[in-house]
């Protein structure tokens with residue numbers, strides 16, 4: 001818990017970012033979780049996943065940007081990604097995930113700016129028969145992100161969002177989003193949140209995840225079960241059977257490079273599986289959150305530094 005808190009704090013420290021990203025051995029470890037620096041690398045990863053029957057959602061890395069120009073770059077990177085995905089012809093087998101903080105959400109008038117910049121991305125996704133999912137960041141951004149979701153869904157009803165089971169508000173949000181046509185990715189939550197707004201114990205987060213999953217699976221929407229946890233994967237299958245869901249009415253999602261054998265096994269057994277595929281040069285915060293989630297990843301990282 002302490003280690004995880006320290007790593008999450010480190011994910012927002014520029015000096016540590018320089019130290020970690022400047023270490024050559026880091027690259028080998030990062031490669032396990034990140035598909036590459038360029039769009040071409042990401043498209044290669046999407047093709048390889050598709051060959052194994054696994055869908056993809058592309059994430060152009062970058063968050064917490066500080067200028068409007070950087071926000072415009074995020075929009076352009078996603079438009080290029082969708083152009084690249086159009087060439088693969090996978091339809092909704094490959095979509096994109098965006099963090100509104102990369103579109104300027106935290107800048108002055110950031111809500112409007114992020115919405116203006118993400119609209120063309122949603123339109124480009126619709127034009128090639130696929131979707132955008134809005135990632136969820138720390139709890140202070142949720143109202144803005146859900147309001148953006150409402151706006152985008154008016155024109156692009158397939159736009160999805162993420163709910164974080166660790167937050168106390170999430171059961172209510174899950175009820176509100178368990179509606180026809182709605183796509184919701186349920187995750188446990190990757191940010192260090194205060195006790196006033198979040199469950200802090202793993203067993204409470206797991207119990208909340210199970211309750212939210214039941215709400216989404218019972219409803220008429222399209223649940224996206226974002227977890228590597230064998231208990232949650234098993235529960236998702238149980239609930240899908242209990243609510244007579246067909247295999248194409250929900251999906252499992254896991255991160256690129258995490259339990260890849262299990263991703264392939266589940267896909268081969270008939271479950272819809274989608275991998276979340278991050279790419280780009282700005283991988284530091286994403287990478288630190290992955291370390292914070294799992295002490296074994298930290299060991300792997302330290303061993304790799306020692307053997308460089």
Ligand code: FDA
Pocket residue numbers: 134135136137162164185187188189190191226227228229230232253254255258259275276293294
């Ligand atoms: P958890 O970390 O609770 O681990 C439970 C068990 O799962 C472990 O005991 C182990 O058995 C297995 N496991 C977990 N990690 C493993 C690994 N690396 N290797 C092997 N086994 C492992 N968060 C957020 O706040 N906003 C977001 O938008 C997103 N988006 C997102 C998309 C997708 C597709 C996923 C899968 C996750 C996210 N997340 C996220 C991250 C999420 O909130 C959470 O931090 C991680 O998924 C870790 O939680 P788990 O449910 O996977 O299991």
